[in-house]
Amino acid sequence: MKKVVFLTGAGMSVESGLSTFRGSGGMWNEYKIEDVASIEGYERNPALVLEFYNKRRQELLTVAPNEGHRLIAELEKHNEVVVVTQNVDDLHERAGSTNVIHLHGELMKATSTDSPNNLSYVRTLNQENLEIKIGDKADDGSQLRPYIVWFGEAVPMMEDAVLALRDADAFVIIGTSLNVYPAAGLLNYAPAGIPIYLIDPNDVQPYLPARIKVIKSGASEGMKSLFALLSGEH
Ligand code: APR
DSSP: OOEEEEEEOGGGGGGGTOOOSSSTTOHHHHSOHHHHSBHHHHHHOHHHHHHHHHHHHHHHTTOOOOHHHHHHHHGGGTSEEEEEESOOSSHHHHHTOSOEEETTEEEEEEEESSSTTOGGGOEEOOSTTOOOOTTOBOTTSSBEEEEEOOBTSOOTTHHHHHHHHHTOSEEEEESOOSOSTTGGGGGGGSOTTSOEEEEOSSOOOTTOOTTEEEEOSOHHHHHHHHHHHHTTOO
16 A cells, blocks of 8 residues: 555544543533533633643643554555544654644644634643643733634644545544544545545444445554555555
């Protein structure tokens, strides 16, 4: 295989100890999406939203990439690999992936409330300055906010993801319920004729196109079974 494109979701990071959003134990059972993951929720109660992401950033420091992340990174030795992810964690990068497109933003980055997609205002947070508080300012003087794409906001990186998929030789979907658009719509841009694999221990979407080869397992097990095939070792 020459160019492999991935679409990953919260299930990719389950074996690292991070929870999914939907299904048992999912984050949306504990919080209401509209309170902590929507632009209306942020405008209504910014302190609650800042606290939600401060907690997720603290948690992110305590987890590590899993075997699935590592195998995806290892594919780069023999293939061109693009990882399109809905995840805001940095586990793909920490595993060694060098070409990651974050459709829904990045937990370890912060931006301006007035111009969230102006990259000159995006800054990287680190262990020393992990939290964002009310009163912290971006360089344009507006309140600093998480560099996260909230429900109700545009998904600027979708165009890059569609372009990346256009000349792929294989497309691998891991750990996403394919519930959220436009991310889930990436499937429609897969070139005709290339193999599409979907790795998930549960049934995803009742009406998956027949051409998709489903591997009913967790991310690490699924990547182990696919690795030789994807890396063109045979
Ligand atoms: N390995 C692989 N997949 C797994 C594993 C595992 N060990 N455990 C669970 N899964 C699967 C679940 O079966 C489910 O299909 O991961 C998927 C997680 O789905 P969601 O919780 O809906 O997460 P995701 O699809 O990433 O959500 C998309 O919704 O709330 C928004 O912005 C948020 O990016 C997120 C988007």
